[in-house]
Amino acid sequence: MSQEWKQYQEENKERFLHEMMDLLRIPSVSARDEHKDDMKKCAEAVRLALINSGCDKAQVMETGGHPVVYGEKFVDASKPTVLVYGHYDVQPVEPLEEWKTPPFEPTIIDDKVFARGSADDKGQFYMHIKALETMVKTDSMSTNIKFIIEGEEEVGSPNLGKFVAEQKDLLKADVILISDSSLLSMENPSLDTGVRGLSYIEVEVTAAARDLHSGTYGGAVANPIVVLSKMIAACHDENNHVTIPGFYDDVDVVSDEERALINKAPFDEKEYKDEIGIKALHGEKGYSTYERTGTRPTLELNGIWGGYTGQGSKTVLPAKATAKISARLVPSQNSEKMTELLLDYFEKAAPDYVTVKAFEHHGGEPYVTPIDSKGYQAASKALETTFGKMPLPVRGGGSIPICNTLEKELGIKIIFMGFGLDNDGLHSPNEKYNIENYYKGIETIPYFHKFFAE
Ligand SMILES: [Zn+2]
Structure with a gap:
């Protein structure tokens, strides 16, 4: 199976990349009224991508704000169902003068795609659509898959809670899978175990x-x-x-064991400082950098x-x-x-x-996922398969405001399997996504489904 996946992905990799870049051309800035039509256009593009990649059905669904795109590929009622969450909206691009290339004209430099939304989150949720295509085309679906791709994550998901509450049956699943976070590095894969509120x-x-x-x-x-x-x-x-x-x-007090685990993650202080141009680390006394951004x-x-x-x-x-x-x-x-x-x-x-x-303005609740769950174990095994190294559990510093609501309404756990890097420049000028990471995600995701179903 894995050989067939690899071959299919290799044969289609150029197209996979260019489809993702087409999506980046739509300026879907949810915070700005002048982009209302772009939001609709982007939702429709996502719907089409879902259908063209193997979903049985996909639809743009209205909410009180920007629409939600829903899609599903049903295989067999005896198989588990994975709900993939992502967001097609992006942050505003200001300050525009600091962009080296236009934010909505995706540009490849040094094997990185520069564009607003490349890593957060269009490039990341699109990996799931291409992973679906891989499994459909090689006739190797081990789970049923549902997609919920929203358009208001960057403004705090004000309408998604109501939508999820009303569509509980439609969204019924066994686990939620989200790629909207980062790896420690390509050499040191990791899985986020939570997001901050x-x-x-x-x-x-x-x-x-x-x-x-x-x-x-x-x-x-x-x-x-x-x-x-x-x-x-x-x-x-x-x-x-x-x-x-x-x-x-x-x-909550973080246990000594968890603190030790967090601080086991490799941290290159010089590289960290050079990367963002700071003279010194700065933060709450008594905590390491990862603790400051993850647990405090x-x-x-x-x-x-x-x-x-x-x-x-x-x-x-x-x-x-x-x-x-x-x-x-x-x-x-x-x-x-x-x-x-x-x-x-x-x-x-x-x-x-x-x-x-x-x-x-908007807010959101913090969220933590247990590392002994079936979903976390499947994700860990999937990364181990494609990276050749067991991923470290880390606490993410960012926020995905809807996590708490999703778990509460649907009664299932969330798994964060992000493939970005901390230096992707999320919410900043010159946001980028490494092409290698994009392909690695597409390669890894089918294994998650396989292991989750086993
Ligand atoms: Zn995001």
């Missing part, structure tokens, strides 16, 4: 009714940029520990603005300053509770000579 708020500080002349009023009126900056600076202490009361209240909650500033930021100088005392602030959450923190905590904190932390408006 997210709380996201925006804080606006207003000091005056309008922008003022900095000569006439400066020194006599509070500057909202200074006020906001002070509030933000006070959120971390000298050990980079978050100072907001209650921030760590619900954090964090508070981040995503954006801050106010006053004059155009060309040249303008002497202005701004009326307002605004910041976007997010927290990554770990088990057993709760997104809603954290959002309330943050909103309350920033409203109360402001001095009484300014007005603060704080409101929430």
